[in-house]
Amino acid sequence: METNHGLSGHGGTGGSGAAGSGIAGAGADAHGQRAGHWRFCYRDEDARDVRAIPAGAPPHQRVSGGPSCAGAGVGDVGGRHRAEGVDSAPAGRGYRAGIGGQHPVPHPYAAGSFSAAYLAGMAAGCYNRNAGVRGNTLVDEAGASMSRQGILACGYYGFANLGDEAVLAGLVHGLRQAGYTDSVTVMSADPAHTRREHGMEAIPRTSLREVWRTMRSSLLFVLGGGSLIQDVTSARSVVYYLGMHTLARRARCRIAWVGQGIGPLRRGWARQWTARAARQADAVVVRDPASAQLLQAMGISQVQVGADLSFLLPEADTENGWKLLQRFGVEKNDVVIAMVPRRWAGGQVAVASLFQSLGRFAVKQCQARAVLLPMQVSRDGELIQEIASAVPEAIAMVEPLSVREVRDVLACCRAVVGVRLHALMLAAASGVPALAISYDPKVRAFWEPVEPKHVVEVADVNEHVLQQRLAEVWEQQHTLRERVTAYASRQRELARRNIDALLGLAS
Known part of the structure; x- marks a missing residue:
């Protein structure tokens, strides 16, 4: 968000x-x-x-x-x-x-x-409005040529949200694996961290001067991925990202939307602006059929259905995952169930007690270690500590972890209980079955194809329902693992459509 x-x-x-x-x-x-x-x-x-x-x-x-x-x-x-x-x-x-x-x-x-x-x-x-793009060269009004190359990526990057950092890591890895060698610059809230974590050049996303200068020298502006174009929490997301799209168009960049999760869009002006911007883009690749259907309902026909860019990350390193778990007191022969909570609207009081109950159930009924993972420490860390305080057997990994570290830990788990979308995606990439708690349509859109019964809407959440569904996941874990592995393989293939679209425009 x-x-x-x-x-x-x-x-x-x-x-x-x-x-x-x-x-x-x-x-x-x-x-x-x-x-x-x-x-x-x-x-x-x-x-x-x-x-x-x-x-x-x-x-x-x-x-x-x-x-x-x-x-x-x-x-x-x-x-x-x-x-x-x-x-x-x-x-x-x-x-x-x-x-x-x-x-x-x-x-x-x-x-x-x-x-x-x-x-x-x-x-x-x-x-100048009379300028244009000729091949990979910007031609100004006087006919002078200015070479343009490289990609400028815009997303919710640099906010220490591991879901969005996984998207960026997947984008970068996918481009490099495909042989793309030109520069990739990232608009980031924390450029120094982005440079360290991803090895990419980064500029402050709040500096119009830097953004404009970089747009003027970039061939391709990439919007995405993630749930950028939505107005559920506020209209600011729509305003910022479509504003950047508009500015990139003024700068005469080629424009690609990739890995996009579109909507919900409740405001009429937001839908209208989204439709206009999508028509202007040179390529639009969404991460799920629901996003494609929303755009099509708005009159946008040229939409490709891909998958989330995080599926382009390399395979998890379970050896590293076990080292991390052992650092927090988990033995290598322990059975682990990961829990990745977050608060949701209307559930501020109940979330901690629900996960405390579920953690005790995992320990007693599944004979497992409950490991609590934050995807954004600044938002989830306090909640995780509150949950762990009532479940002595639970392990709270409350420290800043990288995308790869979280991916490696999740790969060592037998099952995951996740509210955070990208925790479910990173788990699925390693074939780990999950119980998904859907606080947003994007969660159901992702996990429902695996097993609809294992997606619980927040409106239906209570201790009994969560325990019953976790018991089902636990009993069916071997069958589910095969199903999840096949699903992740398909998602990985679809995710490559994002890279194909970019290479077609960046070459």
Whole structure:
């Protein structure tokens, strides 16, 4: 899920900054920004809409609160947003989002966007509406050629969420395995970590200047994978990622959507913008049939059904997995059931007690060690410690682990109880059967083809149901392992469609 979106740029007019609002401007220095530097950030998907309004902002930009903001700030996202061309605007024309008022990054926080003077000036130096792409070369208005190569990848990267990091690792590994040798640059919330973990060049995803510069030199803009285009938690995910799609189109990049889990999309403007953007993309590969059906219902016919990019990761190293487990006190001959919880809406109080009950059941009825794994320590770590405190036999692996380490640990397990989607995917890649708790349609969409009975909706969750379903998984584990292995093999084949689409555009 998406949090902490944002962009930054220079040259904005003076304004006020509010600590905690995520917006800083000249004279405010709330986040250490120098004068003339504008920045806005979405701090958290669950935070209330609190933001500063720049001094002198036109009344139509004083957008009302609420993440959907289907008012003035989003008007250009609907029928009035221009799909072609960028007009430059004279400096001082007014505080308005976009290049020349055309909203290259449409968003509902219009008052927190960049000055037209800054964006127009940037565009004047780097972009002209008469420019085009000839092969792998950008041709400017005067006919001068500027070589472009490489991929710029945009996703929920650098937030220490192992699911999205698995997607990125799969993307990188898939490209290298296919012989792709040009550069891959990642838009990341933590560029230093992304460089260390994945060996890729990375730029701050909140820096418009860096993003724009890199787009101008990249041949292909890759959006995905993951559940980026959805508005369940808030509209910010749609706004950020489709805004980046729009900016990449202004930069005349080729555009590919890969490994996408589309939806749910509840807002009309979000569906409309998604449909328009999907039609503009050079390739669209989704990770499940449900996403394809949603796009097709929106009038998008050119959609390939692939699979999640995490299935392109290399095989797990069980020897390394057992070393990690032994470090936490698990013996190599122990039978292990992994539990990967997370909180879900409406279940804040019950989640811990449900997993405590399930952990005790795993210990007593299955004679297994219950190992608790966080996919995002900052969000799941406290919950895991609370669960483990009531189940003395449980092992809580509460420390930052890499994607490969979690994959290796899951490969050593007999079964997995997972709420986190990518825990289920990484387990499936090693043929490990699972009980899936579906807090989001994407969980059911993934695990239902294996065994519909082993997907439990959060609305139906209680101690008895979970224990009964885990007992079934445990009794059928050998048969299920064969079924899961076959399913994962098919997913791996489908995941390669993402890479095929990219290579076709990046060559």
